[in-house]
Amino acid sequence: MTGSPLRAALGALFFLVVAYAAPVQASTPADFVKQMGDKAFASLSEPGLTSDERAERFRILLNEAFDLPRIARFALGRYWRTSSEEEQKEFVALFEKFVIQAYANRFQDLSGQKLNVIDAREISAAQALVLSEIEIPGKPPVKINWRVQSKDDEHKIVDVMVEGISMSVTQRDEFAAVIRQNGGKVDGLIKALRRKTGSD
């Protein structure tokens, strides 16, 4: 054991570099989707999970894989700018709850299903579209496309399209309709989301 400060410094530097690089980062958007998909399938379809446990796992995965605040902002569309900061904050929080409630239990029965990444295309400098299929035994495969936003080696999903139906666009259209039915007030949507997610 030498006491050389230089070696200690180098050692520390080495440690820092390794520690920084350590989180498993997928190199391409396609790898990222594949890895997240496999992880989600394994984690959510585990037998014996209660629905609360599944929802909690789903929440963690959701935030790891998706840029949820950004999707929420998109889903509010033109009304994002006209709402107050408190409204925006509450909306983003309710949106997360709403998504978990709507989707977590769809992963209950995934027996025999498999996610195959087929192709990836560049949409812009920062975005790629990853094309995939879910194999379901005895049924035609379901086509799922993922819009992935990348910065360096960090990837986040910003939209999912199932058979051409975009989750973000569907949410935005639906939220816009709720707001219109409430006289153009975002408050009406927030109240509806509170009721739906039991956050009254």
Next chain:
Amino acid sequence: MKVVGIMSGRAARLAATATFIGFLAAGCATPPPASDQAAIAAFNETNDPYEPFNRAMLQFNLALDKAILKPVAYVYKETVPDPLQTNVTNFLANLRGPVIFANDLLQGEFERAGNTLMRFTMNSTFGILGINDLAGEIGMQEHTEDFGQTLATWDVDDGPYLVLPIFGPSNPRDGIGILADSLMDPFTWLTPFEFRIGRAVGTAVDRRARHYDQINDLEKNSLDFYAAIRSLYRQRRADEIRNGAPASGSPVPGGLSVMPQKPDGQQSKALSSEK
């Protein structure tokens, strides 16, 4: 393929809307005041001037569904063995072959037309009147087409959203499509009335049973079931018209919607190909 001149988008749209306008006039939504630009933009984007009528029609269809179709589909789904249900689905899908073939041709999609013809020939004979999808098993996948989609490839506009009684979500273009498809369908002319009724009922029950869980999910998880269906219908149709090619020009979260709208996504560069 574009057949401009046979039917221009404008003429077809006018003809289509004129048919419906009479009985729809009563159910018109009031446009927002001209001073509210944002509201006007939203109103136009929704393209649903008959919303009050459409919402009422959805309620009517849902009531009918709850009273008849849903319970029948449930019993069918729960009691009929799965392989038999697949046979029924295949048989009904095979009957659509000639109409799909005609629409493939009308769209100039000759390769797809060949696929449809081969499928129909094989499945009708060796597949025993279509109850087995032998062609699908050897890699000739089914695709659907209809005259609504054909009109879209001819650049005919869809027109305003319309909920039709019994048929459900539609628009003037797809409404005309349903009519045209049934007129060009040889089985409309070659089969007895009883068969046609049975086919219609069978198609409705089969489809309702296959989408049973999704419809339940959507009803349970949506804030505005009507608006959710409207959005889903439009996106699904747009996808079918593009023959499933990804739409890279659609708006994206984050506002990077500057890509030119190209239906086939050709402008996208392939990054990797693991096929």
